[in-house]
Every structure is written in C-alpha cells, then in structure tokens.
Amino acid sequence: METTAAQPSPARSLSTEAVHAGREDLAGLGLHAPPLDLSTTYPSYDSRAEAARIDAFATTGERPDGPPVYARLDNPTTARFENALARLEGTESAVAFASGMAALTACLLARAGAGLRHVVAVRPLYGCSDHLLTAGLLGTEVTWVQPEGIAEAIRPDTGLVLVESPANPTLAELDLAAIAEACGEVPLLADNTFATPVLQRPAESGARIVLHSATKYLGGHGDVLAGVVACDEEFARQLRQVRFATGGVLHPLAGYLLLRGLSTLPVRMRAASETAAELARRLGSDPRIARVHYPRLGGAMVAFEVHGDPHEVISGVRLITPAVSLGSVDTLIQHPASISHRIVDAGDRRAAGVSDRLLRMSVGLESTEDLWADLDQALGAEPARVDRTGPRAETATAAAGR
Numbered sequence: 001m002e003t004t005a006a007q008p009s010p011a012r013s014l015s016t017e018a019v020h021a022g023r024e025d026l027a028g029l030g031l032h033a034p035p036l037d038l039s040t041t042y043p044s045y046d047s048r049a050e051a052a053r054i055d056a057f058a059t060t061g062e063r064p065d066g067p068p069v070y071a072r073l074d075n076p077t078t079a080r081f082e083n084a085l086a087r088l089e090g091t092e093s094a095v096a097f098a099s100g101m102a103a104l105t106a107c108l109l110a111r112a113g114a115g116l117r118h119v120v121a122v123r124p125l126y127g128c129s130d131h132l133l134t135a136g137l138l139g140t141e142v143t144w145v146q147p148e149g150i151a152e153a154i155r156p157d158t159g160l161v162l163v164e165s166p167a168n169p170t171l172a173e174l175d176l177a178a179i180a181e182a183c184g185e186v187p188l189l190a191d192n193t194f195a196t197p198v199l200q201r202p203a204e205s206g207a208r209i210v211l212h213s214a215t216k217y218l219g220g221h222g223d224v225l226a227g228v229v230a231c232d233e234e235f236a237r238q239l240r241q242v243r244f245a246t247g248g249v250l251h252p253l254a255g256y257l258l259l260r261g262l263s264t265l266p267v268r269m270r271a272a273s274e275t276a277a278e279l280a281r282r283l284g285s286d287p288r289i290a291r292v293h294y295p296r297l298g299g300a301m302v303a304f305e306v307h308g309d310p311h312e313v314i315s316g317v318r319l320i321t322p323a324v325s326l327g328s329v330d331t332l333i334q335h336p337a338s339i340s341h342r343i344v345d346a347g348d349r350r351a352a353g354v355s356d357r358l359l360r361m362s363v364g365l366e367s368t369e370d371l372w373a374d375l376d377q378a379l380g381a382e383p384a385r386v387d388r389t390g391p392r393a394e395t396a397t398a399a400a401g402r
C-alpha cells in the first residue's frame with residue numbers, strides 16, 4: 001500500500017505520469033493491475049496501537065500509518081488515484097470525494113470550521129456550485145464579483161476565492177495568475193474540471209486548491225461519480241478530517257475506475273480537443289449560429305448560441321446524446337438554461353453571460369465528420385436569421401467582456 005504523499009516529479013512528462021503514477025509499488029507486489037480493496041473495516045489485535053493511530057489522524061489529518069482502521073478514514077485503492085492526480089496537477093496531495101459537490105462542500109466546511117465563512121466568487125460557475133453558495137446551505141456568505149473586484153471584496157473572514165476557468169457553461173477564461181495575486185493570503189480555489197491538468201495546472205499559477213468533478217474527464221467514461229481536490233498537504237489534512245467527519249467518501253471501485261481513467265486522460269483530451277476545435281471553427285462560419293464560445297486554451301467543450309430555438313436542436317440530434325454532464329468518450333449536448341444552470345436565478349444566469357439560446361456540447365471521440373453531419377441535420381430545421389451582420393467565432397473571454 002502506498003500511503004506517502006505524492007511527490008511532484010518534474011522529470012517525467014504528463015503522459016508518462018498518467019500511466020505510472022499511483023502504481024509505483026505494483027511490480028514489487030508482483031502485480032500489474034492495481035488491487036481493489038473493498039474492505040469497510042480492518043482487523044487489528046492491538047487496540048492500543050489502533051487508538052494511537054486514531055488519535056494521530058484526529059489531531060493531524062495525516063493518512064494513517066498502516067491499515068486505515070475504517071473505510072471512511074482512508075482506502076488504499078482510492079489513495080492510488082489521489083497520489084496519481086496530485087502528480088498530474090503538480091501538488092503535494094489530493095483528497096477524493098463521492099462527487100464534485102462533496103469535494104466543494106468539504107473545502108467550504110474546512111474554511112468555515114475555522115471561522116472563515118465568507119466566500120468571494122466569480123460567475124459563471126457550474127449551476128450547483130452557484131446554488132450552494134447563493135443559498136448559503138453551509139452557513140457561508142458569498143460576494144459575487146468581476147475578476148477585477150476580488151481584492152476589494154476580501155474581508156478578514158474571507159475563507160476562499162472561488163473561480164472556474166474555462167467556466168461552465170460559457171467557457172469564459174480567467175487570468176489565474178493575476179487572480180491568485182489579487183487573493184493575497186486567501187486561498188484561491190480553481191475548478192479545473194473543464195481544462196484538466198492536460199491543458200492547465202492551476203497550482204502553477206498560484207491556486208492553492210484545485211478542484212475537479214472527477215465525474216467528467218478524469219473518469220472519462222460516464223460511469224463514475226466523483227470529486228477530488230489537489231492541494232498542499234496542510235489543506236489536505238483538513239479535508240481528510242472533514243471527509244471523515246461528514247462521510248462524503250468515494251467508493252473504492254470508483255477510485256479504481258478513476259485511476260484507470262487517468263491513464264488515458266492525455267490521449268482522450270488531445271483527440272477530443274482536436275475535434276472540438278474543428279467543430280467550433282465550422283460552427284463559427286455557419287449562418288445558423290449567432291456566436292461560438294471556444295477557449296483560447298483549447299479543450300473538448302464547445303458552447304454556441306443559435307438564432308433559432310435551442311430546444312429544437314436538442315430534440316434533433318441522433319448520434320450526439322442529449323444529456324447533461326460532460327467529459328465522456330461520446331459527445332453530449334445540453335441546454336444550460338434548462339438543465340445544468342436551471343437552478344441559478346434566470347437574471348443572475350443571463351447577467352453571467354449564459355444566454356437562453358446557449359447550447360453546451362462536450363465533444364467525445366467520434367469522428368469529426370460524423371459529429372458535424374449530426375449537428376448539421378439537427379441545426380437544419382433552424383431558421384437562418386436574415387438581419388445578421390455575419391457570423392464569427394469569438395473566444396469566450398472576448399464574449400464575456402460584452
């Protein structure tokens with residue numbers, strides 16, 4: 001069992017780390033595939049030693065030295081995924097959770113538990129993240145700002161600054177280094193779900209906390225719900241204590257599947273991004289499309305606004321699956337105003353640049369031509385607007401500035 005904190009290893013490339021990190025001890029164990037440990041409890045005939053290990057975890061949040069005592073505390077299979085993800089993000093540690101929302105909840109609780117209940121955040125965020133903050137379900141208070149307003153919004157009780165880049169669903173991009181600078185001593189939490197460490201490593205720009213909905217690209221096959229936070233070991237210890245106390249643990253089978261998903265993450269991201277860039281280009285010169293959002297950074301997400309009725313496009317796709325979520329091997333499309341961002345107040349949603357005519361597409365590994373043929377026929381019923389001055393692709397950043 002590997003329980004040491006992951007060490008960043010700048011000598012190896014991301015592609016190499018993706019298939020080797022978290023697996024270093026396997027050959028020594030005489031194994032090739034990682035073992036899957038489904039234990040909920042771990043036997044020990046020495047309850048004095050076990051008491052000492054429980055005390056050590058309770059006071060430090062350090063991974064237990066030896067077997068985990070109980071599965072809510074730690075799991076060796078999930079620990080492999082955590083170590084591997086930390087290596088890919090270039091952080092000391094990572095802590096996995098039952099979902100992206102459980103991961104965000106733990107980050108907020110870790111800070112609120114220290115009396116730091118105020119959060120500064122930039123819209124748009126994933127709909128449920130927005131809702132969790134807006135509704136104050138965890139007793140936190142949020143101040144929504146433009147990126148330029150972050151420094152001014154920070155108070156003595158500010159526990160976190162929260163951003164997404166590229167953001168869900170507009171793909172708006174932020175200057176993470178400038179934002180980290182504006183945060184001063186307050187930790188910057190960057191949700192890196194859309195970019196993945198293949199395209200962007202926010203810790204290198206000064207984000208102390210890097211969050212993923214691992215449900216998306218990290219798992220990559222639409223069959224695992226999970227979240228993970230990559231961060232320094234000090235914050236990881238706080239997160240492990242919150243996870244132990246609140247129970248949002250990842251199932252070990254999910255940890256196993258996530259480690260397996262990481263091994264193909266770089267090739268999946270590169271292939272899907274290439275297709276997405278080409279689809280964004282074609283949409284950008286299509287008269288049925290009012291506006292295309294595609295990040296400067298690249299990536300496998302494309303968002304676009306139609307002149308006609310977005311619901312008709314959703315009902316018209318045949319190869320592409322009309323479904324919420326993203327990051328799978330197959331292409332998904334959804335209407336944020338109806339689904340992913342439905343829970344956000346319509347006024348707040350529109351003010352954040354989420355048009356009612358916006359569609360968000362997660363491009364998978366199908367052929368570009370097959371995807372384009374499907375999009376083309378789904379858009380076919382759309383009336384081309386005659387008063388338009390001409391379509392053009394715009395980057396999400398430029399679009400967000402309007």
Ligand SMILES: *Cc1c(COP(=O)(O)O)cnc(C)c1O
Nearest residue numbers: 099100101126168193213215226
């Ligand atoms: C999906 C998503 C989440 C929430 O993750 P779950 O795994 O669904 O709980 C958080 N942030 C972003 C950017 C997402 O896309």
